Amino acid sequence: MCTSALRFVCVSLLFSTSLSCYQCFVDVQESLRLCWGHILTEHNIRNVDACFRKLDRIFNNDQRVIQAGRVGKGYDKQLKEILDAEILPMVEEFDKKTNIDTVYEERLQTAADNFIAAASKLPRVSGCFPPCGFQSAGAVYNCITCQYDSCEFPLDCPVKEMKVTENSRTRMWCDVSFPLPNNIEMIWRFAEEVKTQQVDQFKEVTAGVDKLYSIPSVSLQHQGTYQCEIYSGQRSIVRLYYYLTVTPQVVAGHTELQEIFDLSLLPGGRLLTAPGGPPRSPLLLPSSLLLAVCLTALLLLLFLSLG
DSSP: OOOHHHHHHHHHHSSSSSSOOOHHHHHHHHHHHHTTTEEETTEEEHHHHHHHHHHIIISSSSSHHHHHTOOOOOHHHHHHHHHHHHHHHHHHHHHTTTEEEEHHHHHHHHHHHHHHHTTTSOOOOOOOOOTTSOGGOOOOOEEETTTEEEEOOSEEEEEEEEEEETTOOEEEEEEOOOOOOEEEEEEEEEESSSSOOOOGGOEEEEEOOOOEEEEESSSSOOOOEEEEEETTTTTTEEEEEEEEEEEOOOHHHEEEEEEHHHHHEEEETOOOOOTOOOOOOOOOOOOOOHHHHHHHHHHHHHHHHOO
């Protein structure tokens, strides 16, 4: 029977290495009862420490056990039920009774194999959706830390570029590809002219449950970065960013006309053939002689009209 000092050593041995599903769900006192009668065959002595090292090897160092425990959120209770069904009957059977180490080896390995088979049938997590956002629905149970791991993405999404013409209409959506809670709220903020993700540069524009932010008629003052932050209660879930570039309407019109002019004329006064259309006959400019004759005729008519 373990004294207080020996009990401390036993517990230290159990938790000295990385944890596993065994330590997450089986109480230390149950483990002490399980290992009380462990006999080393070679020396024919009772050795609890060797039993704890056996538990560590079978459950901690087998990646199949760790992977079997990576279940979706809420299924950790089923993991405990599966492991309890394997370990607790052994605790009652072995308590205050001696058994040789080969018996422990066989029974514990069978318990681990049964746990792997049963736990592997539990629902797996649906997955994480990169590149950003706090995604609790994508968490998986980790038997090394005895808690759920998040998807570990940053809260801030990359900035999305948007280009619009002055006086046109634009829309921005505050939506993500991963599942959101039911009680969400959106806060839209704006940082004028700059492209940034610095939170202190934004000013709040509107708040509510509407995912759409619309500008009916864009002006130059609307150029800058828009941030949409999605909340659930007091928790921030994700922040989306849109950088809006506004092109003045006059500049846009001049640019379009210049492009049309450049594409329409070719050397020699020929017009560019329309895409997909029949080839056009060359349009030649008037000759110098014809221009001189026309100019002389116009001058003669002018003199006659003046008398």
